[in-house]
Amino acid sequence: MTADPTPIEASFTGRLGNFALDMALSAPGHGVTALFGPSGCGKTTFLRCVAGLTRLPGRLSVGGEVWQDGRTFRATHRRPLGYVFQEASLFAHLSVRGNLDYGRRRVARGGVREAIAFDDVVEWLGIAHLLERAVTHLSGGERQRVAIARALLGQPRLLLMDEPLAALDRDSRQDILPYLERLHDALSIPVLYVSHDLAEVERLADHLVLVEAGRVRAAGPLGQLLADPALPLAGLPDAAAVLEAEVVGHEPEYGLVRLRHAAGDLLVPGGRWPVGRRQRLKVLAADVSLGRRPPVDTSILNTLPGRVVGHRESPGHQVTVFLDLPGGADRLLARVSLKSWQALGLAEGETVYARIKAAALDRA
Numbered sequence: 420m421t422a423d424p425t426p427i428e429a430s431f432t433g434r435l436g437n438f439a440l441d442m443a444l445s446a447p448g449h450g451v452t453a454l455f456g457p458s459g460c461g462k463t464t465f466l467r468c469v470a471g472l473t474r475l476p477g478r479l480s481v482g483g484e485v486w487q488d489g490r491t492f493r494a495t496h497r498r499p500l501g502y503v504f505q506e507a508s509l510f511a512h513l514s515v516r517g518n519l520d521y522g523r524r525r526v527a528r529g530g531v532r533e534a535i536a537f538d539d540v541v542e543w544l545g546i547a548h549l550l551e552r553a554v555t556h557l558s559g560g561e562r563q564r565v566a567i568a569r570a571l572l573g574q575p576r577l578l579l580m581d582e583p584l585a586a587l588d589r590d591s592r593q594d595i596l597p598y599l600e601r602l603h604d605a606l607s608i609p610v611l612y613v614s615h616d617l618a619e620v621e622r623l624a625d626h627l628v629l630v631e632a633g634r635v636r637a638a639g640p641l642g643q644l645l646a647d648p649a650l651p652l653a654g655l656p657d658a659a660a661v662l663e664a665e666v667v668g669h670e671p672e673y674g675l676v677r678l679r680h681a682a683g684d685l686l687v688p689g690g691r692w693p694v695g696r697r698q699r700l701k702v703l704a705a706d707v708s709l710g711r712r713p714p715v716d717t718s719i720l721n722t723l724p725g726r727v728v729g730h731r732e733s734p735g736h737q738v739t740v741f742l743d744l745p746g747g748a749d750r751l752l753a754r755v756s757l758k759s760w761q762a763l764g765l766a767e768g769e770t771v772y773a774r775i776k777a778a779a780l781d782r783a
């Protein structure tokens with residue numbers, strides 16, 4: 420694997436037919452940066468510009484190396500990147516291994532030969548048992564895993580993924596997500612990930628670029644943008660917050676893991692996480708309710724105090740409440756009915772107790 424971080428600086432401005440693109444972003448050299456926005460806002464166009472498949476005026480540097488500017492335009496095959504599309508475009512006449520070998524032979528200039536090892540890729544994506552199979556005999560999810568493996572074996576310094584789950588049915592999507600999470604933990608190259616599915620982004624991304632009508636509306640760490648009252652994300656049905664906590668123990672008899680957050684302990688279903696590991700958790704706004712006092716006599720295990728920093732009415736006579744948690748770093752969202760909100764009579768600056776259903780916490 421490459422040791423050097425590969426930050427990405429990209430800006431493109433221009434027109435395609437009636438569509439005007441004017442986007443600039445910086446992405447860190449590791450982790451997943453999601454480009455999120457509605458259909459037709461320009462996410463794919465931007466990714467194609469990064470790949471050199473669409474040529475618009477702009478500037479692109481990857482790890483300090485200029486791939487495009489006013490004078491330079493590196494052709495796609497000279498950019499060490501992997502590109503995974505919505506539909507895996509595998510060679511139907513080759514086996515899975517044949518497809519992967521093709522990827523291995525296509526190490527782009529600038530890619531480091533065997534920096535990403537064949538055996539690692541096969542293991543991350545769980546495809547060892549498929550190697551001799553014809554690609555025509557794979558499920559949609561398996562095809563995508565092979566396509567990702569093939570892209571990685573080209574030893575990219577940057578991985579581009581354009582809605583890799585969009586063509587899959589719901590079950591296949593659920594099956595493939597753990598592999599993408601594993602990849603996220605294992606890969607040291609940056610990933611630009613296009614999606615219009617907020618739940619997917621919440622689960623996989625570290626950084627978020629919110630795209631609207633060919634422009635960047637906001638960009639930053641995922642947790643910050645998800646819980647920003649000025650942005651539309653917190654109003655969406657899937658709105659969620661992400662928290663960082665440390666694994667401090669296990670309660671195997673209940674199938675629970677204990678995590679420590681600056682705001683308090685949380686018990687989460689699961690069992691594999693080692694003590695000491697910092698774990699990201701996703702908490703859906705819809706799974707958080709509020710009370711003025713710490714709860715007694717309730718089946719809810721997890722309660723954190725928070726300070727109300729804002730609220731916003733949401734569709735369906737609901738209110739999304741923004742809470743700053745003690746410790747300063749994290750913010751929680753609660754979705755309560757308008758009636759409860761009015762009954763609580765909360766004002767900004769007041770402390771409330773957020774009750775989180777244990778089942779709502781998941782690996783984000």
Ligand SMILES: Nc1ncnc2c1ncn2[C@@H]1O[C@H](COP(=O)(O)OP(=O)(O)OP(=O)(O)O)[C@@H](O)[C@H]1O
Binds near residue numbers: 436437615
């Ligand atoms: N070559 C082209 N010529 C003219 N218009 C184009 C061209 N390529 C893309 N567009 C237009 O640019 C706009 C942005 O398209 P793009 O595919 O980048 O959006 P997107 O955000 O990726 O959408 P989706 O999520 O549906 O894939 C669309 O209106 C599209 O029709």
